[in-house]
Amino acid sequence: MPLKETLNNAHSHWMDGSGPEADIVISSRVRVARNLAQLPFPHLLSPQQAGQVIDAVRAAADSAAVREKAGELTVIRMNELTPVDRQILVEKHLISPDLLEDFERKAVVLREDEVLSVMINEEDHLRLQCLLPGLQLNEAWQLVNALDDGLEATLDYAFDEKLGYLTACPTNVGTGMRASVMLHLPGLVLVNQIRGVLAAISKLGLTVRGLYGEGTEAAGNLFQISNQITLGQAEEDIVAGLISVTRQLLGQERAAREALSRERKEQLADRVGRAYGVLKHACIMSSEEAMRLLSDLRLGINLEMIKNIPASLITELIVLTRPAFLVHAAGRELSPVERDVYRAKLIRRKIAAAQQC
């Protein structure tokens, strides 16, 4: 049973720090939107029809075609989970916050390594997701494509010869695909070039967000870059375009880091050292401060200024110190003050444990 594992462990394969360009590219994600031909889009579904969608996907997920192409999957209805457990799935980026609204009619499909997941009855009947560490957009696309093929062997998708896959929101019509990369860009932030770089990206038809969705500032210098256009471009072209832009950003971020190492060596060492010292010894820490200091520490690890902490621990800590994970780890509700105390303690312990390995 993968679920218990998922909830007790902050770690997902996407956080393990592997994959190409992992010093800057935290993760690569491909999501596709699919809908069943015979039923209204989710916002118009009756509870009974919503159940039909879930049952249809459950049957498809259990099919030999899916098992062969994508491995073993587990379907979990959202109402089987506690509110905290539902929130944890959001914090691990396995589902979107939208899946928490009207959750009685919604479900999630998970592979044990959490690389593949499917949201059922979110904005569309199905949203297939593949999430991998590092720059692996092609690999993510291939895995999503394999799962998609497996499901389509059973399910009848809403598809139009001219438009492509039909979706609840017209902005997803066509390929129904969103590809994205999560980048850690502290260098560009520190040399004050991030604004210009991101403005240029927007002009290429790409969208930039923070780690936790549209509303959040780019806390921890983590930026998600994704395609805006789904219509009129083949999936492979969308992926290739995003990879190309990502490679440009990698070059710019590395140049910024080199300039910092060369011209502001002491300031950089001071920043990294202070982050390390405070994370190791503070007893009260807000979410915002944790994100900021973990970003500084990650930069220090990548620049080999800090050597006995793996970069993957930073990604894990960013997820692990989100509110729902803290409540889950504590085993009870926490006041905001208690949360800050618990967060600091968890960070101290995890760093100490990593250093004893």
Added chain:
Amino acid sequence: MPLKETLNNAHSHWMDGSGPEADIVISSRVRVARNLAQLPFPHLLSPQQAGQVIDAVRAAADSAAVREKAGELTVIRMNELTPVDRQILVEKHLISPDLLEDFERKAVVLREDEVLSVMINEEDHLRLQCLLPGLQLNEAWQLVNALDDGLEATLDYAFDEKLGYLTACPTNVGTGMRASVMLHLPGLVLVNQIRGVLAAISKLGLTVRGLYGEGTEAAGNLFQISNQITLGQAEEDIVAGLISVTRQLLGQERAAREALSRERKEQLADRVGRAYGVLKHACIMSSEEAMRLLSDLRLGINLEMIKNIPASLITELIVLTRPAFLVHAAGRELSPVERDVYRAKLIRRKIAAAQQC
């Protein structure tokens, strides 16, 4: 030769963290002003007469009476020292900044452990000082008194039967004595009671200053309390009065620390932990920040939250990270930025060395 030792080593006996009440009382000091009967006060001395004073004190310091009562002393003319070395004597509290002005006509007498010193041709011909760790005002007074007796066997002091010892400034006439204690009062600062407490002290005829003289704010929560009145009170009464006030302050500071430990435990642990982490890992540190963090760390050591650093190291670091000591340790002039880098490095090294013992 004690001088080289003095300059290469920040450590003086007064910093060693011994003595009663050493958790709060850093040091106790007694100073007396004396003048030679046959010569004008220092500001009216010709260079030749200034040399006569130095020669007279040198002869007295070498006398059997002084050796027997106060031990072996070395006389050093200020113009034998480099500007940095002169500044170091100020930073170690062995001489006042005034001894640096017109230094060609001035000198200092030092005992090897730096417990006893005499400034020659500062405001008065002689200013005898005893500086001891912890609350040892009576002991300091007895040592100064013994040195004074030894010197008086050779020297002819300016003394008036009615007024007592005559001094250049009338505020010192009488006993010519200033007794002071240096207190670390972070608890009273944190519970916001320090203002009220110090206001009450001023009404008792006592003066409050920061660690480095009148002009400085009480950096590092270090407060020097001294008597204002020298006339009409016996030396023993001045000392007893200051001890009594100090004991009251000790009670108030301890009550504040207990209240903090009880009611703001996490905040206190956070404050101490952050100070420790930043001091151990920062690479750039201003003098002000160092004082603030060292104060927090000292409180943590006294409250046994930090166990592998002796409190005496904190006092030593406060002295060692003053500008002149840094220049001396670096062996060359330092820009303000370099000084902050050097200060941080020195603190990191000293703490690491203490923890390896």
